[in-house]
Amino acid sequence: MTAPARRRLLALALAALASAGAAHAQAEPEPPPLGSIVLRTGPRLKLLDVQELGAAINFEGRYRRDERKLSGQPRATSTERLLRGDLELSGRAFIGHENLLDLSGFGRLGLEELDIDSDVTGETRRDVTTFGLYDVSGLFIGQSPTPLTVYSRRDQFLLDREFAGTIDSVTMETGARMEIRSDFSPTSIQYFHRTIDQTDRAGGLSDFSVEQDTVAIRNELHVSDQQRLETDYTFDSVQEAQGATFGNSFDRHDLLVAHTLNFGARNEHLLRSQGRIFDQSGDFPLTRYRLDELLRLRHSDRLETRYDLSVDAQERPTGNQQLIRGIAGLRHRLYESLHTSVNAGASRLQAPGDFTSDQVFGDVSTQYVKRVPYGVLDASAGIGVNRQEDSERGEPLPLVDQPVTLADGLPATITQANVDPGSIIVTDATGVRIYIEGVDYTLRALPDRVEIRRIVGGAIAAGETVLVDLVVGPQPGATIDSINRSAGVRYTVEEGALTGVSGYVTYFQSDRDVDSAAPEQFFVDDIRDLTYGAEYRRGPFGLLAERQHRDSDFAPFDATRLEARYDQRLSPSSALGVTLSHETIDFPVDDDQLRLNRATLRWYGQALPDLSFNVRVLYRDEESRLFGGSTGFEQALELGWRRGQTSVSASVRNSMLDSDRGDTLSQTFTLQLRRVF
Numbered sequence: 001m002t003a004p005a006r007r008r009l010l011a012l013a014l015a016a017l018a019s020a021g022a023a024h025a026q027a028e029p030e031p032p033p034l035g036s037i038v039l040r041t042g043p044r045l046k047l048l049d050v051q052e053l054g055a056a057i058n059f060e061g062r063y064r065r066d067e068r069k070l071s072g073q074p075r076a077t078s079t080e081r082l083l084r085g086d087l088e089l090s091g092r093a094f095i096g097h098e099n100l101l102d103l104s105g106f107g108r109l110g111l112e113e114l115d116i117d118s119d120v121t122g123e124t125r126r127d128v129t130t131f132g133l134y135d136v137s138g139l140f141i142g143q144s145p146t147p148l149t150v151y152s153r154r155d156q157f158l159l160d161r162e163f164a165g166t167i168d169s170v171t172m173e174t175g176a177r178m179e180i181r182s183d184f185s186p187t188s189i190q191y192f193h194r195t196i197d198q199t200d201r202a203g204g205l206s207d208f209s210v211e212q213d214t215v216a217i218r219n220e221l222h223v224s225d226q227q228r229l230e231t232d233y234t235f236d237s238v239q240e241a242q243g244a245t246f247g248n249s250f251d252r253h254d255l256l257v258a259h260t261l262n263f264g265a266r267n268e269h270l271l272r273s274q275g276r277i278f279d280q281s282g283d284f285p286l287t288r289y290r291l292d293e294l295l296r297l298r299h300s301d302r303l304e305t306r307y308d309l310s311v312d313a314q315e316r317p318t319g320n321q322q323l324i325r326g327i328a329g330l331r332h333r334l335y336e337s338l339h340t341s342v343n344a345g346a347s348r349l350q351a352p353g354d355f356t357s358d359q360v361f362g363d364v365s366t367q368y369v370k371r372v373p374y375g376v377l378d379a380s381a382g383i384g385v386n387r388q389e390d391s392e393r394g395e396p397l398p399l400v401d402q403p404v405t406l407a408d409g410l411p412a413t414i415t416q417a418n419v420d421p422g423s424i425i426v427t428d429a430t431g432v433r434i435y436i437e438g439v440d441y442t443l444r445a446l447p448d449r450v451e452i453r454r455i456v457g458g459a460i461a462a463g464e465t466v467l468v469d470l471v472v473g474p475q476p477g478a479t480i481d482s483i484n485r486s487a488g489v490r491y492t493v494e495e496g497a498l499t500g501v502s503g504y505v506t507y508f509q510s511d512r513d514v515d516s517a518a519p520e521q522f523f524v525d526d527i528r529d530l531t532y533g534a535e536y537r538r539g540p541f542g543l544l545a546e547r548q549h550r551d552s553d554f555a556p557f558d559a560t561r562l563e564a565r566y567d568q569r570l571s572p573s574s575a576l577g578v579t580l581s582h583e584t585i586d587f588p589v590d591d592d593q594l595r596l597n598r599a600t601l602r603w604y605g606q607a608l609p610d611l612s613f614n615v616r617v618l619y620r621d622e623e624s625r626l627f628g629g630s631t632g633f634e635q636a637l638e639l640g641w642r643r644g645q646t647s648v649s650a651s652v653r654n655s656m657l658d659s660d661r662g663d664t665l666s667q668t669f670t671l672q673l674r675r676v677f
Contacts (some may be wrong), residue, residue, distance in 0.1 A: 046096070053091035058108065059673040060084045066165045070662035078118035084131070086110025095342040099143045105136030128139070130131075131156075142420040152178045154211070157196065163632030164457035165666035167206060168199040187219040191654040200243075206439070207243035208460055210432065213238060227269060231464060232256040238282075242436055250282025259406070268298040284425065286400070302333040308345075310584070317470070318354030318398050340366045353395035361386040363484075374580055375493040375502075384484040392477040396420065401431070401467045404452060408462035409583060409596040409622060411451035413555065416472050417523045423471035425454065433468060435460060448523030448554050457622070457657050458663060478516035480524065485509045492558075500538030506531045525553045540568035559585045571614075572603020592626040614638040628660030643677040 011655040067421040069075040090106035114127045137151035159167040175192025178640040193213050200206040214236050221229040234254045241247040258274040271294070278288040295307040306329040313322045327345030334340065351357075365382030404412040419442055426435045437443055440458035444451040449468070454460040488506035493499055512524035533546030542565035550557050563581040570576055578601050585594040599619040606612050616636040623629035635657040641648045648671075655666045 009266070013542055018188065046094070049094040049098070051092050051094070052087070053093075055677045056088040056090075057675045057677075058084075058086050058088055058110070059521055060670065061672075062668070064166065064668045064671045065666070067665040068662065075300040075664075078120050079116070079660070081115040082112060084110060084112040086133075099141060102139040102142055103136070104139075105134065107134040107136065108132065118280075121565060135619075144657040145181045146178060147181070148178045159637075160653065161206075161457065161459075162205075162462070162656055163620060163634055164664065165200065165655070166653070168197075170197045171195070183222065185221045187217070188507065190214075190216045206308065208241070208433065208459070210238060212238045212432075215620075226262045228260045230256075230258045230260070238432060240432065240434075242434060245436055247435060248283045248434070250280055250284070252278075252280045254278050270294070270296040285317060288587065289313045304331045306331070314400065316398055316400075319400075321349065323347065323349045323350040337370045338366065338368050340364070351395075351397050353391070353393060354391070355393040355395070355397065356391045358389045359386060365486075372491075372494045374498075375491060377489070377491050379487075381487040382485070384482075386480075386482040386484075388480045388482075390475070390478050390480070393475045395474065396423075398469070399473045400469050400473060402470070403465055404468050405465045406441070406452065406460055407462065408454075408598070408620075409594060410585070411453045413575040414450045414452070414468065414470065415448065415525065416450065416470070417448055417521070418475060419445060419450050419475035420471045420473060421450070423469070424450065424452075425469040427467045427469075429465055429467060435461075435466065446554075448525070452626070455661075456622070456632060456659070476516055476518045476521060478514055478519075480522070481513045481515075483511045501536050503534045504532065523554065525555075527552050540566050542567075554589070555587070556589060557585050557587050559583065570605060575603070576605075577602045587626075590626055592624060595621075595622045595623045607676040610641055610643050612640040612642075630657060630661075631660035632657045647674045647676075648672070649674075 008132040025665065061083070061084075062080070064080040064082075067075065068077075068465070069249070086108045087110060092104040094100070095101040109130070109132050112131050113127060114129075115125075117124045133154055133156060135151075135153040135155070137149055140148040140150070147622070151645040154169075154170070154172045156170045159169045161167065171194070173194040175190060175194075177188060177190040180189075180221075181189040191214065193211075195211045196209065198208040209604045216234045217231070218233075219231045221231075223229060230272045232255070236252040236254075237569055238252065239247075239249045253464075255277045256274065257276075258272060259384075261271040263269050263271070272292075274292040274294075276288070276292075278286070278290075280286045282288070289311075291311045293307075293309040295325045297305045299305065299406040307327075308329075309326045311324050314320065325345065325347035327343055329341065329343040332340045340643070342362075342364050345363070347359045349355075349357040359363065361384065363382060363384030363419075365380065367378070367380040369376065369378050371377075384593045399416070402414060404414065406412050424443060425439075426437075426441060427433060428435070435441055435458075438455075440455055440460050442455060443455045452468070454462065454464075460466065486506070486508045490502055490504035490505065492502035497643060506529075508524070508527065510527040511525060514524050515523045516522060528551040529548070530545065530550075533544065536543040542563075544561065544563040546555075546559075546561040548559040548561070550559075561581070561583050563579070565580075566576070566578045568576050579599070581596075583594070584595040584603075585596075587593070599617070601615065601617040604612070604614040614637070616634075617635040618632070620630075634653070636651065636653040638651040639649065650672070651668075651670045653666075653668045655664075657664045
């Protein structure tokens, strides 16, 4: 073939490929790269493209009555009648293009009539006002590397509290969030302004409000496949108020920087370095610097070691303190069923007044889980030693953020001598809400400990973990040696007629010895704790019988616990749960006995194809020789009917609490109608 012929053939081939490519591009256009901003011309580009538009009419009627009779005070009654009607619009729309501005949300606008007659506040009024609820958001250039979301919402609802009146809660939040999408350095930047107003119509004791402005910046830098650098900064400006009893305004800066390195042939080892700077102003100022180093080495599939080092420095108006703590640990699996852990470490605390506290500690524990005839055997044992050498402390020592769980009926104990009761501050887990003594909890300060009890009907839920700040007074120098021992065994039957039955025994022993020039100023507690019981779980049924003997120098007790449970899913849309429990605890030192009975029933499902229901019944009866007693009974029924685009719901809630502090009664009836178009 001659050269001109080859050139003509090549030109024809290129022309054919270009024509085929153009035809293919018209049939199946190639999608743009992820993250690019594409605004097509032609009919797809619209000023406003409305989709998924919906509308509804809502009507709500509510009657609420709260009655309170506190000891030594006259009975006070508060009633509320609410009528509300509104028009609701919801949907999704695009401005320009779906990748330019994506709007979604709903809004409700209407009229409400509110009648209030309260002996508590002395007000009698009728208000007719407009109201609005909404939740709207806009997503700008959602498929770009930097999508931006702007949102605003307002929500209003009733907050139920066990054995107490409901709380009117209104939350408003407006903010914006930008994401920087990157495989190398993903980042998010957020700002929001939030207000929360909670009103207790029954007496105002649980009124709470907070106004908060927050800026949060988070970045994750992927240095390599093995390295990652994380930065998290949050700024909060908070103004809070607890009714007319307490108020506080503070700013809070919180910066966290962490570097993570995985290394080894399979990246099985880990080194993590983390630094934190925390600064808070207001009535409880605190500046905190903390450094943590963690090294984890996996020597084999059965052997792992761990090394931790932390340095924590705190600055408060009462003085500065520093804590240095290091610990090394080993975990070994000799067999699949036998695990052993060994830990050893030391720490030093430096506080105002040249006070130092040095500790050296270590522990060994093992767990054995083995399948045996007819079931499984689970056994564990451990021993720990600790030596603490304290210098003479001439100035008070503040202790910050001590986590305490407030179980139902039992006090939470902080074992510290010479505590200043007036220094105790109890907050929620976030540290924002400060609980009120006498309303949410009670304090009992003893020479060797402090006991905190939640008040039924207060703002602290049963089983909630709270944070406690307190100040410990001066003490002479001392050396305290401790030895702790523990052991336990459980046998669970998994075959035969006794399938589901398990018996268990646990034992704990703590011995402490004090060497001091003034040993009478120290309260050390030697403990012997034995717990044994039997449990049965098979299908929906569960039974528990347990006995606990705690021999203690200061707070011994004997406890008996009984529980029966039934949890059964009756159908894909219905379930029934019943729990009955009894607890008796004898405190011989205080000559006190606590008896606590509880019952819970929860049942939801479909009574008819169009009718759903939800039933909740709670009963609680507590009696104490030393602290008095209380009886709470709460019933709630919710019914929902739906036919086509019309739905009706009704709810009734009745809550009663009789106690030595007083009696409360709360009743709420709500009827709602909704028609969707």
